[in-house]
Structures are given as structure tokens and as C-alpha cells.
Amino acid sequence: MDDTTQKSKYKPVTVEKPIPLQYDLAILAGFDTNALDESRLKNDADTYLEEYTRDGTQLIINQIFKLPVTSSDLGVMAELPDLVTVLPREKPVRWEKFAKIKGVQHRKKSKMIYDEATGEWVPRWGYKGTNDDGANDWLIPVPDNADPFEDQFTKKREVKKERITKNEARHRRNVEEAEIALNQSKGVNDVNTRSLRRTELQKQIIISKTATASMGKFDKHLEGEPKLKGVKRKFEPIIGDVKKEKESSLNILNKVVGKKGDIVNVRKAIAKRDQK
Amino acid sequence: MLKKIIPKNARSKRALQKREPKIEENVKKAIFIRSSSTSQIVNEALSDLCKLKKPDAINFTKKNNIHPFDDDTSLNFFCEKNDTSLFVVGSHTKKRPNNLTFIRMFDGQILDMIEVGIENAKSLKEFKTSKCAIGMKPLFLFNGDLFENSHVHKTFKNILLDFYRGEAVKNINLSGLEHIISVTAINSTLEQSNDSRAMPGLIYFKVYAIKLKKSGEKTPRVELEEMGPSYVFRVRRFKFANDDVYKLATKVPKINKPKKIKNIDVNEMGDKVGRIHLGKQDLSKLQTRKMKGLKRVAEDYAEEYIEEIPISKKQKV
Numbered sequence: 287m288d289d290t291t292q293k294s295k296y297k298p299v300t301v302e303k304p305i306p307l308q309y310d311l312a313i314l315a316g317f318d319t320n321a322l323d324e325s326r327l328k329n330d331a332d333t334y335l336e337e338y339t340r341d342g343t344q345l346i347i348n349q350i351f352k353l354p355v356t357s358s359d360l361g362v363m364a365e366l367p368d369l370v371t372v373l374p375r376e377k378p379v380r381w382e383k384f385a386k387i388k389g390v391q392h393r394k395k396s397k398m399i400y401d402e403a404t405g406e407w408v409p410r411w412g413y414k415g416t417n418d419d420g421a422n423d424w425l426i427p428v429p430d431n432a433d434p435f436e437d438q439f440t441k442k443r444e445v446k447k448e449r450i451t452k453n454e455a456r457h458r459r460n461v462e463e464a465e466i467a468l469n470q471s472k473g474v475n476d477v478n479t480r481s482l483r484r485t486e487l488q489k490q491i492i493i494s495k496t497a498t499a500s501m502g503k504f505d506k507h508l509e510g511e512p513k514l515k516g517v518k519r520k521f522e523p524i525i526g527d528v529k530k531e532k533e534s535s536l537n538i539l540n541k542v543v544g545k546k547g548d549i550v551n552v553r554k555a556i557a558k559r560d561q562k
Numbered sequence: 563m564l565k566k567i568i569p570k571n572a573r574s575k576r577a578l579q580k581r582e583p584k585i586e587e588n589v590k591k592a593i594f595i596r597s598s599s600t601s602q603i604v605n606e607a608l609s610d611l612c613k614l615k616k617p618d619a620i621n622f623t624k625k626n627n628i629h630p631f632d633d634d635t636s637l638n639f640f641c642e643k644n645d646t647s648l649f650v651v652g653s654h655t656k657k658r659p660n661n662l663t664f665i666r667m668f669d670g671q672i673l674d675m676i677e678v679g680i681e682n683a684k685s686l687k688e689f690k691t692s693k694c695a696i697g698m699k700p701l702f703l704f705n706g707d708l709f710e711n712s713h714v715h716k717t718f719k720n721i722l723l724d725f726y727r728g729e730a731v732k733n734i735n736l737s738g739l740e741h742i743i744s745v746t747a748i749n750s751t752l753e754q755s756n757d758s759r760a761m762p763g764l765i766y767f768k769v770y771a772i773k774l775k776k777s778g779e780k781t782p783r784v785e786l787e788e789m790g791p792s793y794v795f796r797v798r799r800f801k802f803a804n805d806d807v808y809k810l811a812t813k814v815p816k817i818n819k820p821k822k823i824k825n826i827d828v829n830e831m832g833d834k835v836g837r838i839h840l841g842k843q844d845l846s847k848l849q850t851r852k853m854k855g856l857k858r859v860a861e862d863y864a865e866e867y868i869e870e871i872p873i874s875k876k877q878k879v
Contacts, residue, residue, distance in 0.1 A: 296778045313727045314734070315702035319710050322748055335766055336786055339744040342703040343772060344784040347739065351781040355736070363733040373724050374811035376590050376647040377583035378669050470568070 299348065301341045309349050312369040316346040419446065488512060581645045585815050589729045591646040595622045597629065597653030603660050604652035606685040610791040611650060611662075613686060614743075614769065615726060616696050620644060629653075630663050631799055634672050641667050648725055658759060658798060664721050668811040674802040676718050678795035679760055689790035694740035694771060699728045701742040701772070708747040714761065715747050717802055741789060744768045760796035767793045 308317040326334040353364040398407045401416060409415045419442055420426060426438040469482065492514060495502030501519050569575035580588070592615050594608040612621040628636050630651055637649060649665040660680040666673045686693070694700075702723060708715040726743060746766040771789040774782035803811065825837040 296776060297783050299777045299779055299781050299783050312730075313702065313723055314699060314739070315704070315723060317709060318703065318705045319707040320705075322706055322746065324748065324750060327746075327748060328750070331766065332788075335744065335746060335768060336770070336788060338705060338746070339703055339742065339768065339770060340784060340786045342705065342744070343701065343742050343770070343786060346701055346703065346742075347772075347774070347784050348781050350734070350739065351736070356733070360735055361738075362736045364736055365733055366731065369730070371720070371723060372812050373720065373727075374666070374668055374673060374808065375813070376587050376668065378810060379585075379813060379815040380583055 299344060301344050303341070303345070307342065307345050309346065310370040311346075311349060311353065312366050313371065314346065314350065315371070316342055316349075318342050418442075492517070586730075588645075589618045590648050590724065591644070592619045592648035592650065592725060593622060593640055593644060593646050594619065594650045595628055595640070595652070596625050597651055598625055598627045599654055600625070600652050601654035601660055603680055603683045604654050604662065606687075607660075607662060607680055607683055607791065607793065608650060608652045610686045614700075614791075618728070620646070630665055630672070630675055631677070631801065637665065637667070637672065638670055641670050661798065662795075664718070664725070666721055666724060668803070668807070672801070673807065673811055674717060674721065674800070676714070676721060676800040677798040678765070679757055679798055681764075681794040681796060682792075683794075684790055684792040686790040689788055689792075691771060691787050691789055693789055697728070698738060698740045699731070699734065700726055700769075701739060702726070703742055703744045704747075705744065706747040708749055708763065709745075712747075712749075713802075714797060714800055715765075717800070718765070718797070719745070739772055739774070741769055741771050742786070744770060757796055757798075760798050763797070765795040765797065767791075767795055 303318070303320055305318075305320050308319070309315065310317075322338070323334065350364055353366065355362050355364050357363070395410060397409055399410050399416060400406075401408045411417050426442070428434055428436075428438060432438070465482075491508070491511070495505065495514065496517065498505070499519070501517055502514075503519075567574070567578065569578050592612070594612040594615075596605065596608065600608075609621055612619045626636065628651055630637060630649075637651075640649070641647060647667040649663075649667070651663040651665065653661045653663075655661070658677070658679060660683070661677060662680060663675055663677045665675040704719050706715075709719045710716070722743070722745060744766075746768075747763065748766075749763040769789050769791060770786040773785040773787060775785055777783040802808075825839075827835050827837075829835050
């Protein structure tokens with residue numbers, strides 16, 4: 287008797303629901319799938335919803351207060367469980383970057399692997415490789431939920447092709463980013479690798495043009511090729527400074543035969559003589 | 563597309579690092595934008611919804627020519643510029659009056675968006691009650707089986723959870739449970755809609771302040787007081803991510819998954835107990851006490867040796 291009078295002083299904390307609520311306490315959420323009273327919702331939505339939400343909130347609060355607690359100087363803290371609801375991320379996971387932070391190292395894989403089914407050594411990838419996911423099998427069972435008229439062989443091949451192109455794109459991106467990082471370390475602050483490569487290529491074209499005596503005057507012109515400035519054919523006078531001419535001729539000769547040091551390797555010559 | 567920024571000093575480098583993709587992500591920030599034409603209701607709704615999301619929210623008070631279902635370039639721009647992935651665009655046209663579009667982005671692209679029309683709006687100001695503090699984590703309550711059965715409602719639920727869940731935390735202060743967002747969906751057969759562009763059914767969006775009262779027990783008695791804002795939504799257009807993109811967006815990085823700890827338990831007494839596997843002990847090699855009487859003579863060894871060789875082998879030899 288005493289117990290009941292004690293309790294009647296306060297309003298109850300228990301709520302009866304035909305279908306129990308689902309909870310995701312990591313985000314403090316409760317999901318109520320019970321049927322709602324349509325006529326009350328139409329006539330008196332505000333009070334009905336307030337009552338209904340109060341019951342739901344009470345149930346969520348009951349669940350939260352059941353969680354294990356720790357007391358800190360800020361107050362009583364409840365430990366939340368792991369998230370149940372699947373929520374999308376904001377940005378994609380970049381494995382390449384995280385691997386670096388984590389210190390994951392690349393290990394070189396051997397090309398050939400042992401196929402236990404046939405007892406042979408086969409390439410890991412490529413022609414006769416093992417990574418074809420059974421696209422080379424003579425028979426593929428059609429999955430239950432698949433379209434029976436769909437060709438499973440082409441499907442598998444297409445999936446693989448898609449995987450390859452995706453991986454190639456990822457590879458290209460990684461290479462480009464590495465290139466940017468390398469350029470930055472050299473002090474070039476251009477992010478666009480394409481424009482960097484373009485300027486590099488143009489420089490090389492100019493150099494190649496000077497290889498002919500006509501300075502590329504009669505070469506085939508490329509589309510969008512820049513007009514060369516300051517590159518001119520230069521003629522030496524036929525009669526001029528003899529001293530200069532001699533010097534230049536000797537320079538050429540020096541370049542061809544006159545390496546620094548002795549022209550004749552004496553030690554080698556003696557050895558040859560002794561052989562005879 | 564924005565030009566990629568190269569940090570020129572340490573401060574901007576740190577700022578850029580904060581924006582990089584991380585394993586444990588930042589709180590998703592939201593921008594509340596007004597489209598080219600809005601109404602008083604829409605403006606108030608945008609600022610109220612923004613107040614609920616604060617401090618991870620930016621309210622754009624100028625008009626922008628944004629129509630998310632037709633063109634997403636400016637949204638992509640805002641997303642990249644402000645490092646935000648959530649948007650609410652408000653508009654008001656003759657075709658779709660009092661319109662709110664909830665948008666969620668992934669990797670700078672629109673993941674999914676849903677458009678709702680506002681009916682019976684009551685702003686935060688109209689409720690003369692005490693409001694919750696800024697940055698408090700709300701509770702959520704979703705009423706109605708539609709949130710379980712209808713794909714559109716399910717996604718809307720997911721978007722709302724994503725919008726207002728705030729920072730992912732391991733612990734919560736029990737005295738910090740200040741307000742609850744209650745969303746009720748009903749596929750009403752009684753009401754007649756004059757909005758031909760909307761899906762049948764209503765969604766009630768209400769926010770209540772929680773008062774925890776004594777109950778004589780450990781768990782307190784809950785009393786609610788409506789704090790606002792309060793809306794009745796009608797779902798209009800929507801565009802959801804295809805499965806491939808969604809799968810990519812919900813991929814959990816391997817490093818995030820907890821590693822399974824083997825052979826270490828905590829028993830009922832709270833002691834840490836480890837289990838070690840030693841393998842099978844070879845008892846034949848066990849050195850017992852040496853005694854003269856147990857010593858084997860040379861003949862024993864010889865006999866054993868002969869016995870061990872199978873007969874067939876012996877013949878061959």
C-alpha cells in the first residue's frame with residue numbers, strides 16, 4: 287500500500303506500445319512504427335502530436351538512462367553504443383593517402399601463382415591469368431535474381447573492363463598528384479600537369495628545330511605551334527679572321543679526339559706490345 | 563571548378579588540411595540559401611532551420627539564382643568554396659509555393675535531394691518559450707510506419723538525421739538532453755490536397771524542449787514544451803543517388819573498423835584474463851627423474867630399431 291501511494295505522487299515513466307520502438311542511441315534516435323490515429327491527427331494535431339511525442343521521448347530517455355555511465359567533472363556521461371543507421375560520408379576514402387599515414391608498404395607480388403585446382407603455375411593477371419573471376423569458365427550458373435536472357439559471360443567481361451578503366455583513372459590521378467608534389471619541391475607552383483607538360487614539350491620542339499641548317503624553316507608545321515622568335519640562321523663570313531677560324535676548327539677536333547689527358551693509353555699500349 | 567589552391571604559408575596549409583578527406587570526418591556543415599524568389603514563410607523557415615543546425619551552419623541572406631533540380635553547378639561551387647556538404651534551398655513560385663529543397667552532397671557532387679512544400683508554418687519566434695542552447699545534440703523521434711516502408715520517406719529520414727545529428731561522440735552528458743526533433747509521417751486518406759505536384763501524405767516536423775522531472779525512480783519523467791519551429795511538409799520532387807554512388811559514399815574505411823581482440827577477456831570480477839595457446843606437449847621427450855633401474859640397456863634400442871622397419875622395405879634391402 288505504502289509503495290503505491292509513494293508512486294502516485296509522481297507521474298509514471300513507463301509507456302505501453304503495441305510495437306516496441308527501434309533505437310539508434312548513437313544519434314539519440316528512436317523510430318516508432320505504430321499506427322497513428324488519423325482522425326485525431328486531423329482534428330487536433332498539435333496536442334495529439336505533443337502527447338504522442340512525449341511517450342516516444344520518454345521511451346528514448348528510458349533507453350539512454352539504461353546505458354553504462356561514467357561520472358566526470360562535467361556531469362554524468364552516458365556511453366553511447368555504435369552507430370546503427372548507415373549515413374553517407376562527406377568525402378571519399380583515399381586509400382593511397384591513408385596507407386601512407388598508416389605506414390602500409392607496398393610489397394612486390396610475384397607474377398606467377400600456383401593454381402591448386404589444376405596444379406599448375408599460372409600468371410596472376412593478363413593472358414591466361416587467374417583474375418578473370420571465372421569469365422573463362424565453360425559454364426556460369428545464372429543467379430536467381432538475374433535476368434535469364436542476360437549473357438553472364440559478357441556481363442563478367444564488362445564488369446572486369448570497368449574495373450580496369452576505374453583503376454587506370456585512379457592510377458593516372460596518383461601519378462599526376464605525385465608529379466605536382468615533385469614540381470612543388472622544385473619550386474614550380476603550377477597544379478595543372480597538362481600545362482606543365484605542354485611548356486616542356488614546346489621547349490623540346492624548339493630545340494629540335496635548330497638541328498637543321500635551315501632552322502626548321504622547311505619542316506612540317508604542327509597545329510597550334512608557336513611562332514619562333516629570335517631563332518635565326520646565322521652565316522659566318524667567307525673571308526674573315528683566320529685566327530678565329532683556326533680556333534673553331536681546333537675546338538671541333540678537340541671535341542672529337544682530344545679528351546683531357548693522354549690520347550694514347552701508354553699502359554695499354556705496352557701490354558699490347560708485350561703480348562706480341 | 564575552382565582552381566586548386568597551393569598554400570603559401572603555414573596557416574593556409576593548416577586550413578587546407580582541415581578540409582582534406584579524413585578517416586574520422588568533420589561535422590557536415592550546412593548552407594541555407596534563398597533562391598531567386600522567396601516568401602516570408604520560406605525566409606523564416608530557412609533562418610529557423612539554420613538556428614537549429616548552428617554552429618555548423620551558414621545562412622545566406624542574399625538571393626541566388628539556384629534551381630537544384632535543373633542546374634547544380636553553383637551548388638558544387640558553394641560546396642567546394644565553403645567545405646559544406648549539406649544545403650537547404652528555399653524558393654517560392656506559383657508552381658511550387660513555399661518550397662524547401664534538402665540537398666546532401668558527396669565528393670562535391672549531389673548525392674540526393676528532396677523537395678518539400680511548407681504548410682502551416684510556425685516560426686521559432688512565435689513560441690514564447692525558452693530555447694535550447696546552441697550546439698546541443700537533439701534527440702530524434704520518427705513516428706509512422708512510412709519511415710520504414712516508403713523509400714522516399716526513408717531517405718528523407720536519413721537526410722534529416724544526417725543534417726541534425728551533429729558531431730559523432732562516444733559519450734553524452736545526461737543533463738545535456740535539451741530538445742527533440744519529432745517527425746511524423748502519415749499517408750492520410752482523409753485529407754484532400756490542393757497541391758497537385760505533391761505526393762499524397764503529410765509530414766509533421768516539430769521541435770520540443772525536454773523537461774526532465776522527478777519520478778521517484780532512476781529515470782526521470784519527461785515533459786515536453788513546444789519550442790518551434792513547426793511545419794507541415796508535403797513531399798514534392800526528389801532525386802536520389804543510384805546504388806553504386808551510394809555504396810561508395812557509405813563505404814567504411816578499413817582502418818575505422820575495430821580490430822578483433824583475440825584471447826583476451828574480462829571476466830565477471832572485472833579481471834583481465836588472457837588465454838595462451840602453447841600447442842601440444844610432447845610427453846615422450848619429458849625428462850623425468852633419472853633412476854638406475856629405469857635405464858634402458860643397449861639391447862632395447864636394437865629391438866626397437868628392427869621393429870620399426872616395415873617388412874617390405876627390409877626385403878628390398
